[in-house]
Amino acid sequence: MPAAALPANEAERLAALDSYEILDTACEGAFDDLARLAARLTGTPIALVSLLDRDRQWFKAHHGLEVRQTPRDLAFCGHAILDPDEALVVPDATADARFADNPLVLGETGLRFYAGVPLVNPAGHALGTLCVLDHRPRRLLPEQVETLKSLARTVATALELRRAMREVRRMALTDPLTGLGNRPAFLAALRAAIARHRATGAGFSLFYADLDGMKRVNDVQGHAAGDEVIQAAAGALRVLLGAEEHAARLGGDEFAAVLLGTAGLAGRAEALRAAVKAAMDARAWPVTASVGAIAFERPPADEDEALMLADQLMYRAKHEGRNRVACLAYRLDCGVAA
Incomplete structure (x- = not known):
């Protein structure tokens, strides 16, 4: 199984992801709601807000899949972030050379369908994806793909708002002259x-x-x-x-x-x-x-x-x-x- 190539700007992308201080944080309603909505509007049983760390993909939201992370070399999303401007749609993973022998496809998880839209921050870094999955082959209508793109932009906005709120809180607790706490x-x-x-x-x-x-x-x-x-x-x-x-x-x-x-x-x-x-x-x-x-x-x-x-x-x-x-x-x- 070929692992996805690393983005050309991988060091900068990882630094951007780290700046959000979101990895390994607790579930948050805004992200859970968006994942559920993505599943409902695409008719799929699984939806994830997936963030691509150095050696893992970690799920900020996971609807229909009781897993919080997987190795990055198994991640469909690792391929999706290589083109931040487009959705990656895989109608049948068993017919795609990139995923046919992936343990997530061959194992008990049994994934067959994947559609993911990169979560792109204002600097242009793809931090991860909003993705939907199914245990059977399928296709999305063009309007469903556009809906998924719209929801991905909303997830990216939620990430920015979360970071802004954390920064406001940090500033409220920081002495401006010294940078120490107040x-x-x-x-x-x-x-x-x-x-x-x-x-x-x-x-x-x-x-x-x-x-x-x-x-x-x-x-x-x-x-x-x-x-x-x-x-x-x-x-x-x-x-x-x-x-x-x-x-x-x-x-x-x-x-x-x-x-x-x-x-x-x-x-x-x-x-x-x-x-x-x-x-x-x-x-x-x-x-x-x-x-x-x-x-x-x-x-x-x-x-x-x-x-x-x-x-x-x-x-x-x-x-x-x-x-x-x-x-x-x-x-x-x-x-x-x-």
Whole structure:
């Protein structure tokens, strides 16, 4: 069975598909409804919204076929995306050299008919197809093919709307100056960490950092320089975090982060303090960071209590001389302990 050739723009096509952040997501009514409508209007028992990943086709919607993905080298859709402007119609797969020995045709799935229309994004990349299938040979009327094309355009529009909504949400949760999360994003991450701790016993930690000396920079060098200080501090925080950890600018010159686990917190907090100082020294800015760090070995009552405790530690660091770390553990036996 010959596998479909790769599109000439395969690297760009895959990058475009990745940008939609849709692979392996849950079912969504809009896509399920369009698949059902495609099956009904073409009189076929199976309809799929198929997306072509690197080595698989994954179904965002699957009507009449209880499978979420197949290997890409078996995918009829791999052939369909090679011509983004046309529908691929296969009246009888057993009579087509590309598919006659395909396990999806010869096996218990028993596919015989296929019609697929590429899902083309605004940049011209075919991300996958809207396709209909049957277990027996058949043909579509020309108006049915046009209907399938129209529905495919609607699926592509739904993909764009989904991406736009995700981008709006991301922007609403992002601090525009630093690119870090904002306060609502941080509180959501903190709530999730507390819920995970209660469910699994997996502890977590918090950083709460405030920059020392920001007023002097703003007064002497201006607010543009102050913005550069904020961005440099954000960069120092960002590079110290793992992929599943969340950093945020809470406002002004205050930063916070939700960290996985509780081990080695003092060392990580000290690394943050030192990284901020190094970044500021490199620009001769008279700015340092006071850092509060708390390891939650038992979960706090809620996000307000967690943030209050970390905030208190940050102020302790300031009162003890600034440019330092105050670190505590929130323990099972005695609450907050040194």
